[in-house]
Amino acid sequence: EVQLVQSGPEVKKPGESLKITCKTSGYSFTSYWIGWVRQMPGKGPEWMGIIYPRDSETRYSPSFEGHVTISADKSTNTAYLHWSSLEASDTAVYYCGKVYGGTYYLFDFWGQGTLVTVSS
Amino acid sequence: DIVMIQSPDSLAVSLGERATINCESSQSVLYSSNNKNHLAWYQQKPGQPPKLLISWASTRESGVPDRFSGSGSGTDFTLTISSLQAEDVALYYCQQYFVSPGTFGQGTKVEIK
Numbered sequence: 001e002v003q004l005v006q007s008g009p010e011v012k013k014p015g016e017s018l019k020i021t022c023k024t025s026g027y028s029f030t031s032y033w034i035g036w037v038r039q040m041p042g043k044g045p046e047w048m049g050i051i052y053p054r055d056s057e058t059r060y061s062p063s064f065e066g067h068v069t070i071s072a073d074k075s076t077n078t079a080y081l082h083w084s085s086l087e088a089s090d091t092a093v094y095y096c097g098k099v100y101g102g103t104y105y106l107f108d109f110w111g112q113g114t115l116v117t118v119s120s
Numbered sequence: 121d122i123v124m125i126q127s128p129d130s131l132a133v134s135l136g137e138r139a140t141i142n143c144e145s146s147q148s149v150l151y152s153s154n155n156k157n158h159l160a161w162y163q164q165k166p167g168q169p170p171k172l173l174i175s176w177a178s179t180r181e182s183g184v185p186d187r188f189s190g191s192g193s194g195t196d197f198t199l200t201i202s203s204l205q206a207e208d209v210a211l212y213y214c215q216q217y218f219v220s221p222g223t224f225g226q227g228t229k230v231e232i233k
Contacts, residue, residue, distance in 0.1 A: 043226075044213055044224040044225060044226050044227050045162075045170060045213065045215075045224045046221075046223075046224070047220075047221040047222040047223065047224075048221075059220065061220065061221035062221070063221065095169050095170075097169075100172075100175065100217075103158070103217050104217070104220065104222070105158075105215075105216075105217035105218075105219075105220060105221065105222025106158075106160055106172075106175060106215070106217040106222065107170075107172065108172050108175075108181070110169035110170060110171075111169065112168075112169060113169055
């Protein structure tokens with residue numbers, strides 16, 4: 001059974017750094033892209049970017065490139081989403097997702113979500 | 121970016137009746153090389169992640185009830201719930217996965233009348 005389990009909710013101040021995690025099981029981690037989606041309160045999902053864990057190739061949405069970093073650890077089958085300097089507008093639920101084979105932008109399995117709250 | 125527009129924003133349907141949601145993309149998501157539409161439908165219930173219902177515009181994912189069906193091609197697509205059940209109350213999103221970034225519609229809320 002494919003499972004993606006994300007780290008717990010976070011409350012941070014503007015300017016702080018943060019890394020959230022997505023631990024996977026039940027499939028070959030290095031054979032599929034894995035990525036992240038943002039969902040702001042009351043809004044639709046937004047595709048942020050993906051990584052191919054076998055060689056760490058990444059692809060980002062222009063809206064997020066330079067503001068977040070996606071990484072992966074093959075030894076623990078875990079993907080990461082990192083901010084070096086959070087902004088209040090980063091407040092949202094973040095989901096990790098396994099990419100549907102043969103595509104780049106479609107997720108077939110999702111984590112449960114991590115609520116990130118950024119407030120002074 | 122490809123813009124995805126769903127209609128209506130919300131709809132209320134009686135139990136057992138048909139619910140229809142439309143999705144229009146600002147450019148075609150039909151890939152001519154394989155004649156496949158790169159269009160998906162998701163269901164999202166409160167406090168849960170989106171669940172993939174349909175890919176390639178009309179292919180139901182494993183375990184999805186057959187009352188859910190997708191149709192359309194090019195820029196115009198439809199999700200139909202043939203006989204609404206109480207457990208179908210949710211938000212529904214379309215998404216194009218033809219080009220980066222994979223953009224979503226704004227969502228359609230389905231409720232019981």
